[in-house]
Amino acid sequence: MLEVRGLSAGYGRARVLFDIDLAADRGEVVALIGRNGAGKTTTLKAIMGLVPPLAGELRFDGTRIGGREPHEIARLGLGYVPEDRRIFTDLTVAENLAVGRQPPRAGAPAWTIERLLALFPALSKMLERPGGRMSGGEQQMLCIARTLAGNPKAILLDEPSEGLAPLIVEQVARVILELKRSGVAVLLAEQNARFTERVADRGYTLEKGQIVPA
Numbered sequence: 001m002l003e004v005r006g007l008s009a010g011y012g013r014a015r016v017l018f019d020i021d022l023a024a025d026r027g028e029v030v031a032l033i034g035r036n037g038a039g040k041t042t043t044l045k046a047i048m049g050l051v052p053p054l055a056g057e058l059r060f061d062g063t064r065i066g067g068r069e070p071h072e073i074a075r076l077g078l079g080y081v082p083e084d085r086r087i088f089t090d091l092t093v094a095e096n097l098a099v100g101r102q103p104p105r106a107g108a109p110a111w112t113i114e115r116l117l118a119l120f121p122a123l124s125k126m127l128e129r130p131g132g133r134m135s136g137g138e139q140q141m142l143c144i145a146r147t148l149a150g151n152p153k154a155i156l157l158d159e160p161s162e163g164l165a166p167l168i169v170e171q172v173a174r175v176i177l178e179l180k181r182s183g184v185a186v187l188l189a190e191q192n193a194r195f196t197e198r199v200a201d202r203g204y205t206l207e208k209g210q211i212v213p214a
Helices: 040-048 070-076 093-099 113-119 121-125 136-148 166-181 193-199
Strands: 002-011 014-024 029-033 053-060 078-081 154-158 185-190 202-207 210-212
Touching: 002 040, 014 029, 014 040, 014 053, 014 185, 014 210, 029 040, 029 166, 029 193, 040 053, 040 070, 040 078, 040 154, 040 185, 070 078, 078 136, 093 136, 113 121, 113 136, 121 136, 136 154, 136 166, 166 185, 166 193, 185 193
Parallel strands: 029 185, 029 202, 078 154, 154 185
Antiparallel strands: 002 014, 002 053, 202 210
16 A cells, blocks of 8 residues: 655755665554654655655555655545644634545545544534644544545554553554554554554664664
C-alpha cells in the first residue's frame, strides 16, 4: 500500500533523512520508532508532500506520489494526523468532521458520521463544542476522526500518544487496532515503546535520519 525507497529529505541545505526504506501493507500497523529529533516527523511530512523529497521514490497504492502536492496525495486516500493536531479551534466538532469529509473510495472502509461517533463515543456528546474548548486528548480524538472522515486507505500518525493521559492512550490504541481490522494501513511515528508493542505488527528504528537495526 505504501512504499518508500531511498528517501532523502531536509529543510533548505540541512539534510535530515538519508536513504530511508520502509513499507506498510493493507491492514498492517508499522511503527517508526526513534527519539525526538531522529527524523520521524520529517519522514511523515516527506511522504505527505509537506517536505519536498531530495531523492528517492515514494509510492502509494501503486501511484508515484513523490513531488505531488499534499492535497493531491490526500485525495488519493492517504490520511495524515500531525503531532500538533491542527484542528480548527473556532469550528465545532461537527464542523471539523465536515471539513474532513471525502466521498467513499474503493478499497477503503466508509467512515460515516455514525460509525465515527461509535468509534469515538465522547465526541457524540460535544458535537456543538468549539474545538478550542476541548482537552488535548479530546482534540487528538477529533483530529483522528476528522482524518478518518476522508475514508483513507492508509493513515500516517505522528506521536499519537504524546502528552495524553493513560486512559486516552488506551483509547487511541483501540482505535489503531480497529483501523487494522478495517484493512487500513497505518504508519505510526512514536517513541513510546510500550505503546508500539501493543499496536504494531513490526517496526523500523530511526536514528539521526537513518534506519538502523533494532
